[in-house]
Amino acid sequence: MTLPDLPARVAAAGLVIDGHLDLAYNAVLAGRDLTLPLDDLRRREGPGARDVATVTLPELRAGRVALVLGTLFCLPRGDAAPGGYTTPAEARAQALTQLDTYRRWQDAGLVRLLTPGPDVAAHLHAAALDPHGTPTGVVLLMEGADALRTPDDLPFWVDAGVHIIGPAWKRTRYAAGTGTPGGLTDAGRDLIRAMHEQRVTLDASHLAEQAFWEALDLTGDVIASHSNARARVPTDRHLSDDMLRAVAARGGMIGAVLYSGFLRPGWQRGHPPATRDDTRAMLAHLGAVAGWDHIGLGSDLDGGFGQHEFPDGLDRAADLTHVADLAPPGWRAALRAGNWARWLTRPR
Ligand SMILES: [Zn+2]
Structure with missing residues (x-):
């Protein structure tokens, strides 16, 4: 199979690619057994669960979700996270435990850890031939x-299969982040330079705006795995139109994040979900500004939200395919998986 055929094969098979799921975080820090069918996990957690589960590994396969960018997400200690890390060593321990979780799932035949390029192409080809019989592929994203205790730790994580790093979440030792304005630190500049040299993609989601522009002076290999348009939902969690255009101009992807509060301004927990029109309008803005060929899904379905926090029509991961139907007809397959497939198999 030649690479130009790949998006067509992926589209014909109805495959889905999701640019952001926190699978191992949910297993390790939230104690969820993601090897269960989703309905079994929901029964186990009961109707009173704060975040009603939407993702398990069998659910992804049932939904033809052939590949995800799966995170190693380190949670800093905070009011809502008394178990979070307070030191680099503790953050490293969290990431190592999550890495081990993905490896154990792989050993059990439940996922496949993948490297961008021919490895991803071969996996998607197999998934297109047998969507329900092929384990979901995972490209690791930190x-x-x-x-990273220092940027010198980068080769270790590259060897472990980390291909994409978002330096910030809130503020880290490397960069200012969501709700914490500012730029890169000296260590952050060293990290971005090392990432560029070692061909690790920068994930700009959660970077504060000043840090975003400073980082783009140091590398052009950039995506935003789970961000929307600030023009529609005005917080620093999302990208300005200039930032969207900058990611697209460098060949990068923007994963649309599907939390209701990121689709409808002013939405809060307990409100009715964002509507299909809210989702359609956000996708239309992203497509108009960045170009539809740079937009994919970055659902964040398991990123501290649940069934009631997602927009109308999105009850569970198997519904991700329907989100793409909110794009113009000519771009649905591209949004569903084709654009991510092209980016993940690009020559580099
Ligand atoms: Zn996030």
């Missing part, structure tokens, strides 16, 4: 770089 969200929040405090697990």
